[in-house]
Amino acid sequence: MQFAKGHGTQNDFVILPDLDATIELTEARVSALCDRNRGIGADGVLRVARAGVLVETGVLDVLPDGVEADHWFMDYRNADGSVAEMCGNGVRVFAHFLRASGLESGDEFVVGSRAGARPVIVHSVAGATADVTVAMGAVRELGTSTATVAGQEFTGLGIDVGNPHLACVSDDLTAAALAELDLTTAPEFDASFFEHGVNVEILTPIRDGGVDMRVYERGVGETRSCGTGTVAAAAAALRADGRAEGEVRVRVPGGEVVVTVADGSATLRGPSVLVASGSLDESWWSSLGR
Ligand SMILES: N[C@@H](CCC[C@H](N)C(=O)O)C(=O)O
Numbered sequence: 001m002q003f004a005k006g007h008g009t010q011n012d013f014v015i016l017p018d019l020d021a022t023i024e025l026t027e028a029r030v031s032a033l034c035d036r037n038r039g040i041g042a043d044g045v046l047r048v049a050r051a052g053v054l055v056e057t058g059v060l061d062v063l064p065d066g067v068e069a070d071h072w073f074m075d076y077r078n079a080d081g082s083v084a085e086m087c088g089n090g091v092r093v094f095a096h097f098l099r100a101s102g103l104e105s106g107d108e109f110v111v112g113s114r115a116g117a118r119p120v121i122v123h124s125v126a127g128a129t130a131d132v133t134v135a136m137g138a139v140r141e142l143g144t145s146t147a148t149v150a151g152q153e154f155t156g157l158g159i160d161v162g163n164p165h166l167a168c169v170s171d172d173l174t175a176a177a178l179a180e181l182d183l184t185t186a187p188e189f190d191a192s193f194f195e196h197g198v199n200v201e202i203l204t205p206i207r208d209g210g211v212d213m214r215v216y217e218r219g220v221g222e223t224r225s226c227g228t229g230t231v232a233a234a235a236a237a238l239r240a241d242g243r244a245e246g247e248v249r250v251r252v253p254g255g256e257v258v259v260t261v262a263d264g265s266a267t268l269r270g271p272s273v274l275v276a277s278g279s280l281d282e283s284w285w286s287s288l289g290r
Pocket residue numbers: 011044078083084085086087088089090163164199217218219220223225226227228229
């Protein structure tokens with residue numbers, strides 16, 4: 001079984017090209033693959049197949065909104081094996097992989113996700129690195145809620161960008177104080193507000209056109225970046241600045257991306273790096289629980 005490994009601002013993924021969608025991606029297998037000691041190690045898994053094939057094989061019940069049978073589909077799983085609707089860094093890496101592997105030759109194409117169609121523009125591919133913009137779809141504000149991180153309560157804006165986020169802009173927070181925040185344990189949140197769990201972003205207000213952000217991802221833990229999280233963060237930071245639209249540079253521990261919010265939707269531009277490819281040992285794979 002072939003795999004590749006890549007990351008978008010150090011949010012890293014194991015990529016599994018599976019054009020016939022025959023791989024049984026159980027929770028046990030995904031979590032073993034993503035385990036940094038007993039597997040390859042990653043924040044998530046991206047299965048590569050056409051959307052129609054995933055419906056035919058029963059991985060998807062139906063084609064999500066705007067996704068056509070011949071669109072490429074990013075079948076995304078979190079490191080704990082759970083399925084999530086969308087992954088913004090994942091889409092950039094997925095698009096880069098399609099180009100690097102020759103599965104796709106265009107600069108503009110659609111990547112399907114469970115949250116719907118996500119058109120991409122591949123601006124450049126140079127060596128192991130690509131620069132990709134993803135149209136992230138609608139940014140829906142859900143209202144105010146709170147999260148408690150290491151005993152400290154943060155108020156934030158619930159935002160749905162295909163998956164759920166609570167983006168907490170903290171007025172006096174500096175980049176240095178943010179870096180000190182203890183994010184080793186899961187933030188507490190209002191489970192009646194976020195029935196399906198939530199990704200929590202803590203960020204500074206906009207200063208010089210940018211924010212600093214850290215994230216605790218549902219199904220993963222703290223990651224060095226989260227693309228959908230940067231979109232939620234940018235939208236919340238713009239709101240806190242009295243604006244509904246604008247461009248925001250979002251600095252995360254793993255690098256920097258640019259988010260543009262306009263007309264109730266957003267684009268996300270940033271890098272992708274493909275670092276390795278190889279094959280999984282078949283006996284190891286089949287020894288994993290189903
Ligand atoms: N890292 C991703 C988001 C992955 C899904 C998330 N953990 C969830 O469960 O919603 C990104 O780049 O957007």
